[in-house]
Amino acid sequence: xxxxxxxxxxxxxxxxxxxxxxxxxxxxxxxxxxxxxxxxxxxxxxxxxxxxxxxxxxxxxxxxxxxxxxxxxxxxxxxxxxxxxxxxxxxxxxxxxxxxxxxxxxxxxxxxxxxxxxxxxxxxxxxxxxxxxxxxxxxxxxxxxxxxxxxxxxxxxxxxxxxxxxxxxxxxxxxxxxxxxxxxxxxxxxxxxxxxxxxxxxxxxxxxxxxxxxxxxxxxxxxxxxxxxxx
Amino acid sequence: xxxxxxxxxxxxxxxxxxxxxxxxxxxxxxxxxxxxxxxxxxxxxxxxxxxxxxxxxxxxxxxxxxxxxxxxxxxxxxxxxxxxxxxxxxxxxxxxxxxxxxxxxxxxxxxxxxxxxxxxxxxxxxxxxxxxxxxxxxxxxxxxxxxxxxxxxxxxxxxxxxxxxxxxxxxxxxxxxxxxxxxxxxxxxxxxxxxxxxxxxxxxxxxxxxxxxxxxxxxxxxxxxxxxxxxxxxxxxxxxxxxxxxxxxxxxxxxxxxxxxxxxxxxxxxxxxxxxxxxxxxxxxxxxxx
Numbered sequence: 001x002x003x004x005x006x007x008x009x010x011x012x013x014x015x016x017x018x019x020x021x022x023x024x025x026x027x028x029x030x031x032x033x034x035x036x037x038x039x040x041x042x043x044x045x046x047x048x049x050x051x052x053x054x055x056x057x058x059x060x061x062x063x064x065x066x067x068x069x070x071x072x073x074x075x076x077x078x079x080x081x082x083x084x085x086x087x088x089x090x091x092x093x094x095x096x097x098x099x100x101x102x103x104x105x106x107x108x109x110x111x112x113x114x115x116x117x118x119x120x121x122x123x124x125x126x127x128x129x130x131x132x133x134x135x136x137x138x139x140x141x142x143x144x145x146x147x148x149x150x151x152x153x154x155x156x157x158x159x160x161x162x163x164x165x166x167x168x169x170x171x172x173x174x175x176x177x178x179x180x181x182x183x184x185x186x187x188x189x190x191x192x193x194x195x196x197x198x199x200x201x202x203x204x205x206x207x208x209x210x211x212x213x214x215x216x217x218x219x220x221x222x223x224x225x226x227x228x229x230x231x
Numbered sequence: 232x233x234x235x236x237x238x239x240x241x242x243x244x245x246x247x248x249x250x251x252x253x254x255x256x257x258x259x260x261x262x263x264x265x266x267x268x269x270x271x272x273x274x275x276x277x278x279x280x281x282x283x284x285x286x287x288x289x290x291x292x293x294x295x296x297x298x299x300x301x302x303x304x305x306x307x308x309x310x311x312x313x314x315x316x317x318x319x320x321x322x323x324x325x326x327x328x329x330x331x332x333x334x335x336x337x338x339x340x341x342x343x344x345x346x347x348x349x350x351x352x353x354x355x356x357x358x359x360x361x362x363x364x365x366x367x368x369x370x371x372x373x374x375x376x377x378x379x380x381x382x383x384x385x386x387x388x389x390x391x392x393x394x395x396x397x398x399x400x401x402x403x404x405x406x407x408x409x410x411x412x413x414x415x416x417x418x419x420x421x422x423x424x425x426x427x428x429x430x431x432x433x434x435x436x437x438x439x440x441x442x443x444x445x446x447x448x449x450x451x452x453x454x455x456x457x458x459x460x461x462x463x464x465x466x467x468x469x470x471x472x473x474x475x476x477x478x479x480x481x482x483x484x485x486x487x488x489x490x491x492x493x494x495x496x497x498x499x500x501x502x503x504x505x506x507x508x509x510x511x512x513x514x515x516x517x518x519x520x521x
Contacts, residue, residue: 121318125314125318125371127305128306128310130375140322144321225355226321
């Protein structure tokens, strides 16, 4: 098999996109999921519904709205273009913005449910000890939801690697800029290059499986480390 | 002096009720809160800790903790709180559980030494027994040298032998640290051992308040003693009936007549009491000889 003809560009782009998106979403989702887990506001269901929308919306719908909202004809797109000289569609930046919308619930939900399942008294014990909310979040809450945290990070990463519709709508297929692995595979099938499509697909499968296996192995080790029984 | 006058509407286990408590507590005293579940004990403790909102005022040594809408945040109240489920930080070793509160290593070592936990200070809470976790929780609560130590049924999940050992630890630490201690407890012997004062709550109100001996001794009128227990079974033996009754950790038998046996059934909560002891007569030997 001739590996030299294989272009790894789309793979690297997929992982770069997923890495950047996961990092940004972690920072955005951490305070939001913490707040959602602690709040008693009656608007919580509304906010939760909005957060979860990307799960049910067809990626093309989400992609269409993002495209519409970020293009130069919209106020948001025009603002970024005029003030920062940044174009938000059909380039990598646009992909990152779209991916952040698309994968948002996959980061918020595991974190939120992790925080909600934490023993409330553990959080209160930290407050009683005089620790601030931020200190409690970083030193007590977050370390005690390690499995949920890891799930959130990995699922967000994997979900972004696996996205297709949104990427196609917002990014198109510009080699080296927006042509990610999933789009590349689609194009290979279209031009009937089944050999490359097989290779790409098999690699995606293998990588995805290894990542998920790694997560579950870690979770089991983590429980044992803390002395919890393995049920 | 700690002055408390708080009100709060609650949804208790028996529907809505109002917690309405006014009391003064002397500094360095050991007070237990008793009463049936759903009487508002835990809520009162949590209001003192600032973990729950309430109306009214709380003043501790002249400092306002609660005054109308203004409430001192939990973080600034200088309290220790021992939760019923211990709530240790699972991600930290025993020693780090203590040091997280306060970096004073010498104090942490001293506390672990007093409670015989030094050997396991590098272990994680998940590997400890209930009694050990409870001691860690107690040590952790004392790490910031609290003015007030609040404990929510700290010993309820432990077996009797462990309880009496930890009662000793609690009393030792209460004295050494000079805290004002408020503890929720259902166990009369525990209350008797530890407390200077018992406050009995019922449906959110103070029903009784006094020294353990006065509050806990359930005798009325001419009764010499009175015990509350659960009727397990009534056994018929010839013409008499024998009631088997569980009182505390013990099982006792009481003889009933036919009519009495029809008044009770298994599962009833009953009171066992006597009014006077029957006099026993025997011959006074020296008088007969005379």
